[in-house]
Amino acid sequence: MIIVLNNRIAKEEYESIKKYITDRGAKVHESKGTEKSIIGVIGDKRDLDQSAMEAMPGVERVISILEPYKLASRKFHPQNTIIQVGNIRIGDEEPVIMAGPCSVESEEQIFDIAREVSRQGGHILRGGVFKPRTSPYSFQGFGIEGARWLTAAGKEYDLPVISEVMEMEDIEALYPWVDIFQVGARSMQNFKLLKSLGKSDKPVFLKRGLSATLNELLMSAEYILSEGNDKVILCERGIRTFVEYTRNTFDLNIIPMIKNLSHLPIIVDPSHATGRTDLIAPVTLAGLAAGADGFMVEVHPRPFEAFSDGNQSLNYPQLEELLTDWRTIREAVLILRQKKNKEVARNVAEFHG
Amino acid sequence: MIIVLNNRIAKEEYESIKKYITDRGAKVHESKGTEKSIIGVIGDKRDLDQSAMEAMPGVERVISILEPYKLASRKFHPQNTIIQVGNIRIGDEEPVIMAGPCSVESEEQIFDIAREVSRQGGHILRGGVFKPRTSPYSFQGFGIEGARWLTAAGKEYDLPVISEVMEMEDIEALYPWVDIFQVGARSMQNFKLLKSLGKSDKPVFLKRGLSATLNELLMSAEYILSEGNDKVILCERGIRTFVEYTRNTFDLNIIPMIKNLSHLPIIVDPSHATGRTDLIAPVTLAGLAAGADGFMVEVHPRPFEAFSDGNQSLNYPQLEELLTDWRTIREAVLILRQKKNKEVARNVAEFHG
Amino acid sequence: MIIVLNNRIAKEEYESIKKYITDRGAKVHESKGTEKSIIGVIGDKRDLDQSAMEAMPGVERVISILEPYKLASRKFHPQNTIIQVGNIRIGDEEPVIMAGPCSVESEEQIFDIAREVSRQGGHILRGGVFKPRTSPYSFQGFGIEGARWLTAAGKEYDLPVISEVMEMEDIEALYPWVDIFQVGARSMQNFKLLKSLGKSDKPVFLKRGLSATLNELLMSAEYILSEGNDKVILCERGIRTFVEYTRNTFDLNIIPMIKNLSHLPIIVDPSHATGRTDLIAPVTLAGLAAGADGFMVEVHPRPFEAFSDGNQSLNYPQLEELLTDWRTIREAVLILRQKKNKEVARNVAEFHG
């Protein structure tokens, strides 16, 4: 932590800052410049609050130089985390294909989609049963009944299933029915929900909030990890910017950045990142070329009859075309992934020895 | 609702769009332009899903021309909503002063602050006991014990109290202890929480999310209103933009905009909207000059010892200076408010007769 | 400048960083933490390029702690800059009223508007003759002919005039006709234009770019100041954010922030900051309450016949109402300004003595 001092700091102010730090067990390292003086804080900073220090008279600003997350950091866990769900390994060499409807709408609908996802080679079946909707007058999901249909469809076609939890009570209710809990963008900083999920033994699929920074995303992962659940999967689903021609702006940069800073897998969600079916294929391919560990797309047999997100759902032929495109570049992408994994292995070796 | 058609739409596509609309009880109004054709949808649109319609073959885009909210709209409720809490009337002529610490830190601390807020003429005492913190390693609040101290301090100095709820279970737990429930920016779209608050008889102070649009804010209010609780207070607390020199960007425009579109009171939170004590006074005055119904500031006797938000908390002399500035422009602001209220009254009269 | 080193920096890398710094005449101050080590750079840093240093092996990041601007800084020029144009003093106690059409459309139009602005007590007449338009097919202004009309109208009604320059050649062309050169938001980083204006003896009204940071705005002012022209007036006219209900987002925070960091006057432009006539009055009042040195509004006798910006132009009765509102709070605002000026005077005295 670096404390930049005000030019006009009084002697007593200076002394009281130093006392504040040493009283809390850290050490002070002074450095006087020609125009600015700074104090470096060395040692254990657990008891030092950055915001409080910025309020001290004589302090101009406080700069934190350490990452705020620990368990989510690649420094503490150099090798990639791989999460096994049934026969599927998320974070391993083969990118994972997750597909399904925005909302589970009927038993028939989810069985039909599951059959198609399975037939086309998808790995995991998604389907919402508790739906966070901007309007109280919109369809809010079929709840546990929908979860039962989802699970049955997944079983029938041998696909693990994922569904969203919005509240702590949903965790217990959905536990028997899903293989992965999804945390939606709007809940990324529902910290009590994250803590509860941290006590579960099931993987958590954590979507980035609409305006979440990278640090905030990893700190939300840290909430789950710090309670003991090490099965966290991150997801980039677009951020809110001034851009008007897509529902959200896909922040591609975060994919390789997460790969640098964290060991957790990261999945792209091109449906929400664009809000347009015609952009799903190029955005998916781009995400995979940049190192993503898989993708999640919304699929519906007749998108114009969907209860929600019709305009960003693929129909079956569109899904087929996306997967054909993916298979066109898959081999090249696997070579890039193997190269990357060798680098990781080299770093792990160096780290341990 | 207006449906802009694709140039190359096929005849069957056109017919099937029309059928879709009329099947759902609405009427179609066709308009062929030289370059684009459009379909206007007239009548009851409750069963028409905009997102689904955008997925129909031949549709280029769907434009909604009605506001999505109803109960929150000034069209349905032309006069200003005034919310009574103890002797305080929020939304009435006199702007309301809400002050207190970010976190309740001890019985002694909250009594000390309550005494000062009361002495300086504040109206409502704030204090957090469940704290949403980005880091799982930060102080998370004293919970119900803190709520008890807060209530006792409020009682002692005759100040109604407000505190944040993060989860549905917090509502029941805090019910006996607070006069107003606060919903934080991160929970603005926790829809189940909003619905539960809609069933309460206590006022709800709803903070705008970091990247919430105006429609999203009013739709979240609609969740509460539609369950029967008509005591909703809105709060602008800054949005996330590219701007780097303040913690958030205070969106002043939303204040008069809300006053146009809605009957609900709106309060400014200059502490979060700036993250800097030196900007709190000018931002507060600006908000009040633009029509805000009050302000909420963070206060701490020694901000550099605060458990949270020290860098945006006023100490007692700073609070005094802020209130002196406010009193300097108060009379002029009241004249502007009376003028505005006369306009509202004229519109109400016109509306009813 | 603080250099944060990579955990795994090699000894030779460390030495070569130190050599790089000392070779360029600055001194090194080392500080080893438990998790990170940093190097403080002391003394003259003119030859050190932050971007280059970040490219050095072993460097994790470089943090600049000094402000990049000098002449624009209040540290180098503690008292407020006041700019005299005719009888008007911009930056002095009385806030300045600038008004006029977006575009000069005819001799008759500008004379009519000038008469009205003068009658209502406005101080400066604005009018565009070179118009930056998003579309090549839109009206691009009447050029020098329009400038002649503008000047004649200003002379007739004793109002100094301001008009926009888009290119270096416009400066010479407009020189005989205007009292203040305006630099539009799109040209804020047209550095050659800024340098040319720095060689002029006329004041420059510099509008903040749509996505300019505070540092970038002040660095653009620095371009003008460093060429010898000390008459720079800043203008906040809204920034581009995700917000959809106004053309731009008015960044009120920048007004008091500029007042802290710089001695230059700052004006608000509520027409562009909102794009809506119904928001102009509250935003203007807010800006003045927050410390702005004046405001500039677009005025047109019949906005729906305007060649440009009709939707954000006031008609004459609307201008009158705005000025009535302003006069309601003017006295209180002047008291706040006098208080602020006393603080500045105290700091200047302290600075010199």
Add this chain to the structure above:
Amino acid sequence: MIIVLNNRIAKEEYESIKKYITDRGAKVHESKGTEKSIIGVIGDKRDLDQSAMEAMPGVERVISILEPYKLASRKFHPQNTIIQVGNIRIGDEEPVIMAGPCSVESEEQIFDIAREVSRQGGHILRGGVFKPRTSPYSFQGFGIEGARWLTAAGKEYDLPVISEVMEMEDIEALYPWVDIFQVGARSMQNFKLLKSLGKSDKPVFLKRGLSATLNELLMSAEYILSEGNDKVILCERGIRTFVEYTRNTFDLNIIPMIKNLSHLPIIVDPSHATGRTDLIAPVTLAGLAAGADGFMVEVHPRPFEAFSDGNQSLNYPQLEELLTDWRTIREAVLILRQKKNKEVARNVAEFHG
């Protein structure tokens, strides 16, 4: 154009809107809904100003449904534009590799880099000689002398060259020395510069502004095209958002979106889009997988000695690694491009026949 009327519109207001439209040669199409009424405007709208119409009493909002650009639109020019520069064809099947230093720093430096770019298989040499720098105290480029070195180096290694123009006078000065004019992000809306370039016979490389919308980018292209120069190359180089860990946010979505809406080639600039050397490779690969027509990277033999942009410049081995990665996926990308081109050809055939 669709005009949404205010609920309380008076009869005379309604009539005067209709008169305004028909007076200007367009036709009116009325549609009364239960809650809102709208007017559709049919026919030639050239004389109708959207902003003016929004200022008419009784109008709530005006919605434009036609794209504002014409020559840049794929509707008017269905086949891809291919731009030939020497032997290089930009926009054709083979993506183009553009590389070189941020600034030309010496004759030796640019010859050294040109040799390396040529040796590694690059197609076009970039190098800045007029540098737009945020600070007036930073290196501003070697001007025409630098341009001479650049051209000589390009000739020696058979690489066409590209360099940035900042002012109209730069166009004439650089004309003899460069093969492609670059317009930087800060100049994207320097409309007089664009018009001048529209009269040139050399290709223009138009970088998207930091906060430019897609429509604004294409309208700036329209400025060049409408003056007769049809050789416009677009470039995505990152936008400004709240994201803090990269210099800019790479807006990948715009690549396929431009391919849908326009016939112009689009290039990615991963150096500026990230500001970090470690993200250049993944972002480049992603851009190409999404359909970009090439990429431009900054290269320097010793980035930490670069006069500008050192932290986002690749050294020679890093360039080599990037190109190796690119070659790994190149064949797959070419197959995707051929498929896309067949679709375009099908649409062209349909269009003509």
